Each structure stands twice: as structure tokens, then as C-alpha cells.
Amino acid sequence: MREDIRSFISEVSKPGRYTGGEAGALYKDKSLMDLRVAFCFPDVYEIGMSNLGMKILCGALNEMDNVWCERVFAPWPDMEEKMRERGIPLFTHESGDGVGEFDIVAFTLQYELCYTNVVNMLDLAGIPVMSADRDDSCPIVIAGGHCAMNPEPMADFVDIFSVGEGEEALPELARLYIDMKKSGAYTRKKFLLAAAGLEGFYVPSLYEVSYNADGTIDGIEPKCDGVPKRVRRRIVADLDSAYFPDKTIIPNIETVHDRVTLEVFRGCIRGCRFCQAGFICRPVREKSPETLCRQARAAIDATGYDEISMCCLSISDYSQISSFTDGLLHWTDDARVNISLPSLRADSFTRELMDKISSVRTSTLTFAPEAGSPRLRDIIxxxxxxxxxxxxxxxAFSSGKTQVKLYFMNGLPHETDEDIAGISALASEVIEEYYRTPGVNKKQRPQVTLSVACFIPKPHTPFEREPQALPDVLLEKQKYLSSCITDRKIRYNYHDAKVSRIEAVFARGDRRLGAAILKAVKEGETFDAWTEYFSYEKWLEIFDSLGLDPAFYANRTIPDEEILPWDVIDCGVTKEFLLRERHKAAEAIPTPACHEKCSACGANAMAPAEECRWCPGGEKKNANAPAPIIIPAPEKPGASSPKPDPALKPVRTVRVRFSKKDSLSYIGHLDLMNTMSRLVIRSGLPVWYTEGFNPHPKLVFATPLSVGHAGEREVVDVKIVEDVSDETIVETLRPLTPAGMEIIEAFTAEGKLxxxxxxxxEIFVHTSSDISGVDIEKLFDGPVIIMKKSKSGEKETDISELIREIRAERTDGGVKITAVTAADSSKFLNPSYIAKVVKEKLGVPEDGGYVEYTRKKLLLEDGITEIR
Known part of the structure; x- marks a missing residue:
């Protein structure tokens, strides 16, 4: 944790986003590194730490002994404001060094509305935001992810785009950088030219884009020899041997996905004409059930999570789903691990699969019909x-599920009102199906949730040339669907049409949009992916001021012969195939899935035939053929150890004394509880679990600490079901703690907490104010009335009655106060109230005078004896 953020970090929302120190974080000696990479996620920590791609790429780079890849996240506006006020640059989580000091700065582009955050982060790091303004002293800025399949809107800001899958490509680029540096051949210009010669790397500064009078593109041509006319998407052929982060960083605060994410396969056999991922991730490559079970078990043991989420476009299309689920369910139930399923294909969701997942702890299953009528489903x-x-x-209903979620789109090409009304009709039929299903409890209330997105034409899809409906039209379609829904058992959620339009502008945008992105950042337009910061009107003003027409990008039909901004990228699927699919859509002619008939999309040329089981010559394994599953033995007991006998009772309650300091001081009590729970699970200690729907270790904590308050001798009670010595408990827990936590001792609890x-x-008020002549102890001799917050609101409270003892010691840096305060659940005094009174008396502004809080001991009734 950087020292220069301590004075204000408690004042920002969710300070645990910025402090680092998580269990599993990797630290290297930077003086021994040949290359340092800052890997940036252009959104907040909670979203970035849930991103599997970031974990894979950071891990793949850190597998290299001479490379250290550190994490960076976009600071929330309140944190950014304080950083800019104090001249603090964007910094990494591990070393805390400024991002501008690194050799390579990498961004992952997952969503078009994060583009402004990328530029803002470069500016906050002190790196020239325009690629053309950088010299040899500047880091190389690279970017990848799905949005890099149309790199042009960000071409002004990014030096190199990694096109496709990066876990083999980025280490190759790293080796090129290191070799050129060591040989003395490195200059920025030479490195960019050399990178352009590697498969899967697009260097926009080496291409010239020309335009026609009507604003369409006339050509995209390389500027020099050795630069390919089109950049081929990079793929990893064998996922079984590819890097996977089974031992990963465990965040100290709650993230969007607090669970293990297990990638099952890449690609898709279906070919939905609106779906970008279904085309840019081809060909299909699967992991073996053995690999998946091994990775799942290792990740659970390493993290202490209680849920595994399957990451793929449709888990029910995995050709070895039966063998895989057999191997997984062999141990997950006993290990109290839940399996989270993504959206399922209705036509490949079988009774066998339903029976296997019937124990999954969820009442909802998700399916994606996408359109409300057979005609429109054929079109898409x-x-x-x-x-x-x-x-x-x-x-789903027959297995005890009562809720179904259905994904749809509105504004699809060739959509009519009948198609929209069909969404409501289909939802009603699903409700009726519940009551038609034998054996269900008819007294229970079924529920169908409709989640309806706006169609956005995406690059490298058959619908890449189709127009998006204008926001007013989309809004009318949304209102019409709402009017069709009359059953209260149907819930309806829909996307903001204005947000979707801006997304479409950048999805189909060209280099000229870079000016709009830059202007937006200068005018404070960041975090567009967040409702509270997105402004449609502001974007329209920016486009208008620059002579850019959003309708040109989002809302027009693009002719077959027109050059597209992303034509410089070869995604593996041929242009001819995409045009054929577009014309078939217009006639409502469906295309068979890959496992039924190869449609010659071209993707089979990207990998050895045996790696794509559906392409001609590929190995078409029988989805129902059982494969031998070798269940790996757990590295240690713990998450993978069998459930204790329900009749087994705790042997004793162990009280663990620990410290919570430094970076860990800035997480809340619920986050501390989760951190400790996962720590106990990872330890493999034989602890007692709660019973019911979501079992977890039975832990009891003392009075919570406020965010920003340290604790030197905190306690937590753990129930043990086997005879384990206190020394063993301490020795087992100590190596697993995150930074800022130390296990001090363990002993049999003497009574309840x-x-x-x-x-x-201990309260330390940092101030340069003159404190001579102020008797701080006497401030609290008589009544001290303050407005104290409570669950029922604010009320006047005499805090002197909640202070048993107080003394002060003056230092050069301010004043240190030691106070024994009420810590009962019914009578509790937050030490910050004492600091507030002292600061008022000393004339220290409320937002000045940095204060450090440390709870030294937890005491019994006499105010002297420490709890044991």
C-alpha cells in the first residue's frame, strides 16, 4: 500500500479497492526484472478482479522468471479527484509504483463504454495519451480483448493491439521486447515494426486509412514493407496445455463474481447471426474432463471459494458434458461447493443433465430464446x-426449480410487432408449462424473468452491416412489449436504448471517433458504463461539435461492397461466409449447427483439424460416450474433504487472536468475515459448518471495527470438530493470511464474546495546530453532547458516559490519545467521535488532520482484563 494515500484513503468509497495485499498476490524483486508490465483493467477493482481473461494473461506473463506483471484498476471518481489534487499518479496494486514507470502498459478492452476510462488512466499515469506523442522514454501501450476486433476507435491511443487470444502471444511479445533491449537494438519505432511481424499484433500507426467524399472508407493500407495487409487473429490450439490460473489472487473485498471461474471450452457450434463471440472465438476447442476436474479442484483448494462458475457460450453444448459433470459432482457436494451454470441451450438441455445438476443451490435456470417467434429465430x-x-x-420445474430467466433481444433485423408480442406469449406459455408439469407444487408461485437487450450490430458477424433502430424506435418497442405483459408472474427488465446506441457507435466506429473519446475525457466524461455517469446528451453534443454523425456509424445499412473499419482484422471467419449468412437471414433460412453440418466458415484453417472436433477432419467425439475421469487427490484436506457426520458435534470452541492492520484496515466487517471464512476453508482445519441452503464455517466475531480502523488483538471463535492442538491451528493458518493479518495465538474460548x-x-490525530495549553483529558470530564448516528437516525448522546478512561500524549506530529471506550453491542462508542471533539477543540478543519485508529485490546466488564 502506498504511503502517500494513507492520509485520505478512509475518505473515499470502498478504500479496499486500492490497498492491495491480497492473499495470493505475487511479489517479485523488481531490480531483477528484465521487463515490467502494468496490466490495466479500465473499470473498478470489483469488476476487474472478476475477469478471467485478466487472471490468465497476468499469470501467463508472471510464469516468466524475468517478467513481473502487476495489476491496475480504474480509480472511482472520488479517488481520482484526491489523487490529482495531490499529484499522485495511477499506481499498481503490487509495488505501488506509478504506471508510467513500467515498460509495457496493457489494457483489456471488454466493453466499448470503457474507452474513455482507458484514455483517462493514461493521463492519470502521466503517459502521453496520443500514441504519436510518445517517445523512446514512454511505455509501450498495448490493448486486447473482444473490442480489439475493431481496434480503430482506439487507434490514436494504443501502440499495439493484441488480436485474439493472448496467453501465448503476450509472452512472445515480451520476449521480443527483452531481446531487443538486451541487444541494444531497441527503439520505439523498431520495436513497433518488429511487433507487427508477429502473428496476432496490429500496429495502427503503420497503416494509412483513406476516406471517400461520403465519409466511407476508401482503403486501409500498410505504410511500409513487412507489415501484413490483414492481421490474423491469434488462437491457442490446445486448451489442455494452455496456462490456467488455478492458484489465483483472493480479493479482500467482495467482487462481482466471488467464485472460481472455470473455462470449459472456447468457440461455439451454433452461429447465431447477432453474436460476436460465436464467430470471433471459433473454432471450437474443448478442455478434457480430466483437465477441467483437476483445475476446478485445485482452484477451490487454493481459494476457499464455495462456488464454481462455468465459463463458455453454452455449457450444454460441451461434447463431454456427461463425463465432466460426473467427475465434478463426485466431490463438489461433499466439499460444499456449488456449481453455477451460465445460460443454457434449450434444445440441448436434457433430462440427464437436469438430473445431474438438480442439487445445484439455485432456484433459477437461464435460457436464451433471443426472439419471440419461429420466423425471427430462423432469421437470427x-x-x-x-x-x-x-x-x-x-x-427445470420437475426438478424443483420455480424460476426461469429468459434472454431476448429487441430491435433485431426484420423484427415486427408480432415478434415482440411473441416474447410475452412465450413467457406466458412457460408459466402455463409449470402448471402442466406433473409433480410440481401447484401452490408455489412460478416466475419468469424476461431480460431484453437492444440489438447492437457487432463486427465480424453476419449482422455487422445491419442498422440499429434509433432510440425512440427501441423505446416504443419496449413500451409495446410492456403493454403485452399482463401476468404478474412475469418480470420484465430491459436495456437503456440510449446507452445501446453509443455502444453501437463505437462498436462500428473508425479512427475519427478518437477525437470524440479524447474530447469526452477532457470534459470529464468517464465511467460511461455506469448509469450515474453516463450522459447521452453529452455524447451527442461532443459528436456534433466534431462534425461526427452517430447515425452514420450505428443506424445505417452498410452495403455489401463497402470497406469496413475492421476489415484490417482477419478473425478467421471469411467475409464471404458472413455475407452469405446475411443474405440467408433476409430470407429466414437457418444454417445448421457445426455438429450437424460444416458450413465452411473458414475457421477450421486456424487450428489443426483434430483440435476442432466439428470441422472437417476433426475428431467428433460422441457427447454421450463416457470418458474415464481421474479424480485428482486434494493437495490437502479442507474444501475437498468429506462432510462431517451430521451427528458429529464440535469438540470445542477455539478463540483465534489476530491482528488486522495496514491494507486490511480498509475493508469492512463483512469483507473481513468472508476473508476469514475462506482462510479457514483453505487451511483444511476440521471446523464446524452451518447447516441449510448455503453451509459455511461457523465463525463468531467480536464487535466490528470501522473501515480504516486497525485492530492489534482481535478475536474470532471457531468451532472445531476434531481434536487439534492450538499450536497446529496457528501454524496452519499463519502462512495463508493476506497482508495486514497476523495470527497471534489460539486457545480454548473462555465464555462467549x-x-x-x-x-x-489508540487515536492519533496528525496535526500541525498549536496544542499547547489544551488539556485533552478534561475535555471529557463533564457531559460531551454530540449527534450520534444510530439505526433509527441521529440523536443527542453524552459520549463521556461511554468513556471509562482517557489520556493524551503530545508528539511532534500531533496528539496520541488512549481511550477505553464502550464496546458492548448495546453500548458502543466509535473512537472517531473522540477524534471529532478533539479536532474541534484544536481548531483542526473537519476534513483536515489525518487520524489513525487502532483498537489495542478487547476488555471484560472491569475494563482491565483482556478477553480470552
Whole structure:
């Protein structure tokens, strides 16, 4: 944790975003590194730490002994403001060094509305935001991710785009950088030219884009020899041997996805004509069930998470789903690990699969019909029937599920009002199917949730040339669908049409949009992916001021012969195939899935034939053929150890004393509880679990500490079901703690924690104010009335009655106060109230005078004896 953020970090929202020190974080000696990489996620920590791609790429680079890849996240506006006020640059989580000091700065582009954050982060790092303004002393700025499949809107800001899958490509680029540096051949210009010669890297400064009078593109040509006319997307052929982060960083605060994410396969056999991922991730490559089970078990043991989420476009299309689920369910139930399923294909959701996942701890299953009528499903190539959908719903209901979520789109090409009304009609049929399903509890209330997105034409799809409907039209479609829904058992959620339009502008944008991105950042337009910061009107003003027409990008039909901004990228699927699919859509002609008939999309040329089981010559394994599963033995007991006998009772309650300091001081009590729970699970200690829907270790904590307050001798009670010595408990837990936590001792608890009545606190007020002549102890002799916050609101409270003892010591840097304060659940005094009174008396501004809080001890009724 950087020292220069301590004075204000408690004042920002969720300070745990910025402090680092998580268990599993990797630290290297930077003086021994040949290359340092700052890997930036252009959104907040909670979202970035849930991103599997970032974990894979950082891990792949850190596998190299001479490379250190550190993490960076976009600071929330309140944090950015304080950093800019104090001249603090954007910094990394591990070393805390400024991002501008690194050799390579990498960004992952997952969403178009994060583009402004990328530019803002470069500016905050002190790096020239325009690629053309950087010299040899500047870092190389690279970017990848799905949005890099149309790199042009960000071409002004990025030196190199990594196109496709990066876990083999980025180490190759790193080796090139190191070799050129060591040989003395490195200059920025030479490195960019050399990088352009590697497969999967696009250097926009080496291409010239020319335009026609009507604003369309006339050509995209390389400026020099050795630069390919089109950049081929990079893929990893063998996922079984590819790097996977089974031992990963465990965040100290809650993230969007607090669970293990397991990538099952890449690619898709279906070919939905609107779906970008379904085309740019081809060909299909699967991991073996053995690899998946090994990775899942290792990740659970390493993290202490209680849930595994399957990451793929459709888990029910995995050709070895039966063998895989057999191997996974062999141990997950006993290990109290839940399996989270993504959206399922209704036509491949079988009774066998339903039976296998019937124990999954969720009452909701998700399916994606995408369109409300058979005609429109044929147009978009969603090859499922209403019968498939109702059969899948019936299977879900028969297994005890009561809720189904259905994904749809509105504004699709060739959509009519009948198609929209069909969404409501299909949802009603699903409700009726519940009551038609034998064996369900008819007294229970089924629920269908409709999640309806706006169609956005995406590059490298058959619909890349189709127009998006204008926001007013999309809004009318949304209102019409709402009017069709009359059953209260149907919930309806829809996307903001204005947000979707800006997304479409950048999805189909060209280099000229760089000026709009830069202007938006200069005018404070960041975090556009967040509702509270997105301004449609502001974007329209920016486009208008620069002579850019959003309708040109988002809302017009693009002719077959027109050059597209992303034509410089070869995604593996041929242009001819995409045009064929576009014309078939206009005639409502579906295309068979890959496992039924190869449609010659071209993707089979990207990998050895045996790696794509559906391409000609590929190995078409029988999805129902059982494969031998070798269940790996757990590295240690713990998450993978069997459940204890329900009749087994705790042997004793162990009280663990620990410290919570430094970076860990800035997480809240719920985050501390989660951190400690995962720590105990990872330890493999035989602890008692709660019973019910979501079992977890039975832990009891003392009175919570406020965010920003340290604790030197905190306690937590753990129930042990086997005879384990205190020394073993301490020795087992100590190596697993995050930075800022130390396990001090463990002992048999003497009574319950409600015996705690007082706490000894140290309050250090940093101030340069003159404190001579101020008797701080006497400030609290008589009544001290303040407005104290409570659950019922604010009320006047005499805090002197909640202070048993107080003394002060003056230092050069301010004043240190030691106070014994009430710490009972019914009578509790937050030490910050004492600091507030002292600061007022000393004339220190409320937002000045940095204060450090440390709870030294937890005391019994006498205010002297420490809890044991």
C-alpha cells in the first residue's frame, strides 16, 4: 500500500479497492526484472478482479522468471479527484509504483463504454495519451480483448493491439521486447515494426486509412514493407496445455463474481447471426474432463471459494458434458461447493443433465430464446423451437426449480410487432408449462424473468452491416412489449436504448471517433458504463461539435461492397461466409449447427483439424460416450474433504487472536468475515459448518471495527470438530493470511464474546495546530453532547458516559490519545467521535488532520482484563 494515500484513503468509497495485499498476490524483486508490465483493467477493482481473461494473461506473463506483471484498476471518481489534487499518479496494486514507470502498459478492452476510462488512466499515469506523442522514454501501450476486433476507435491511443487470444502471444511479445533491449537494438519505432511481424499484433500507426467524399472508407493500407495487409487473429490450439490460473489472487473485498471461474471450452457450434463471440472465438476447442476436474479442484483448494462458475457460450453444448459433470459432482457436494451454470441451450438441455445438476443451490435456470417467434429465430439462426423451450422449462420445474430467466433481444433485423408480442406469449406459455408439469407444487408461485437487450450490430458477424433502430424506435418497442405483459408472474427488465446506441457507435466506429473519446475525457466524461455517469446528451453534443454523425456509424445499412473499419482484422471467419449468412437471414433460412453440418466458415484453417472436433477432419467425439475421469487427490484436506457426520458435534470452541492492520484496515466487517471464512476453508482445519441452503464455517466475531480502523488483538471463535492442538491451528493458518493479518495465538474460548464490554483504543490525530495549553483529558470530564448516528437516525448522546478512561500524549506530529471506550453491542462508542471533539477543540478543519485508529485490546466488564 502506498504511503502517500494513507492520509485520505478512509475518505473515499470502498478504500479496499486500492490497498492491495491480497492473499495470493505475487511479489517479485523488481531490480531483477528484465521487463515490467502494468496490466490495466479500465473499470473498478470489483469488476476487474472478476475477469478471467485478466487472471490468465497476468499469470501467463508472471510464469516468466524475468517478467513481473502487476495489476491496475480504474480509480472511482472520488479517488481520482484526491489523487490529482495531490499529484499522485495511477499506481499498481503490487509495488505501488506509478504506471508510467513500467515498460509495457496493457489494457483489456471488454466493453466499448470503457474507452474513455482507458484514455483517462493514461493521463492519470502521466503517459502521453496520443500514441504519436510518445517517445523512446514512454511505455509501450498495448490493448486486447473482444473490442480489439475493431481496434480503430482506439487507434490514436494504443501502440499495439493484441488480436485474439493472448496467453501465448503476450509472452512472445515480451520476449521480443527483452531481446531487443538486451541487444541494444531497441527503439520505439523498431520495436513497433518488429511487433507487427508477429502473428496476432496490429500496429495502427503503420497503416494509412483513406476516406471517400461520403465519409466511407476508401482503403486501409500498410505504410511500409513487412507489415501484413490483414492481421490474423491469434488462437491457442490446445486448451489442455494452455496456462490456467488455478492458484489465483483472493480479493479482500467482495467482487462481482466471488467464485472460481472455470473455462470449459472456447468457440461455439451454433452461429447465431447477432453474436460476436460465436464467430470471433471459433473454432471450437474443448478442455478434457480430466483437465477441467483437476483445475476446478485445485482452484477451490487454493481459494476457499464455495462456488464454481462455468465459463463458455453454452455449457450444454460441451461434447463431454456427461463425463465432466460426473467427475465434478463426485466431490463438489461433499466439499460444499456449488456449481453455477451460465445460460443454457434449450434444445440441448436434457433430462440427464437436469438430473445431474438438480442439487445445484439455485432456484433459477437461464435460457436464451433471443426472439419471440419461429420466423425471427430462423432469421437470427437461433435454431430452437417453442417446443424445445417448453420442454427445457418443464425439466427445470420437475426438478424443483420455480424460476426461469429468459434472454431476448429487441430491435433485431426484420423484427415486427408480432415478434415482440411473441416474447410475452412465450413467457406466458412457460408459466402455463409449470402448471402442466406433473409433480410440481401447484401452490408455489412460478416466475419468469424476461431480460431484453437492444440489438447492437457487432463486427465480424453476419449482422455487422445491419442498422440499429434509433432510440425512440427501441423505446416504443419496449413500451409495446410492456403493454403485452399482463401476468404478474412475469418480470420484465430491459436495456437503456440510449446507452445501446453509443455502444453501437463505437462498436462500428473508425479512427475519427478518437477525437470524440479524447474530447469526452477532457470534459470529464468517464465511467460511461455506469448509469450515474453516463450522459447521452453529452455524447451527442461532443459528436456534433466534431462534425461526427452517430447515425452514420450505428443506424445505417452498410452495403455489401463497402470497406469496413475492421476489415484490417482477419478473425478467421471469411467475409464471404458472413455475407452469405446475411443474405440467408433476409430470407429466414437457418444454417445448421457445426455438429450437424460444416458450413465452411473458414475457421477450421486456424487450428489443426483434430483440435476442432466439428470441422472437417476433426475428431467428433460422441457427447454421450463416457470418458474415464481421474479424480485428482486434494493437495490437502479442507474444501475437498468429506462432510462431517451430521451427528458429529464440535469438540470445542477455539478463540483465534489476530491482528488486522495496514491494507486490511480498509475493508469492512463483512469483507473481513468472508476473508476469514475462506482462510479457514483453505487451511483444511476440521471446523464446524452451518447447516441449510448455503453451509459455511461457523465463525463468531467480536464487535466490528470501522473501515480504516486497525485492530492489534482481535478475536474470532471457531468451532472445531476434531481434536487439534492450538499450536497446529496457528501454524496452519499463519502462512495463508493476506497482508495486514497476523495470527497471534489460539486457545480454548473462555465464555462467549458477549462478555466484551470495553475496548482500549489508540487515536492519533496528525496535526500541525498549536496544542499547547489544551488539556485533552478534561475535555471529557463533564457531559460531551454530540449527534450520534444510530439505526433509527441521529440523536443527542453524552459520549463521556461511554468513556471509562482517557489520556493524551503530545508528539511532534500531533496528539496520541488512549481511550477505553464502550464496546458492548448495546453500548458502543466509535473512537472517531473522540477524534471529532478533539479536532474541534484544536481548531483542526473537519476534513483536515489525518487520524489513525487502532483498537489495542478487547476488555471484560472491569475494563482491565483482556478477553480470552
Amino acid at each position: 439462426n437461433k435454431n430452437i423451437t417453442e417446443e424445445d423451450i417448453l420442454k427445457a422449462a418443464s425439466l 458477549d462478555r466484551i464490554k470495553w475496548a482500549e483504543n
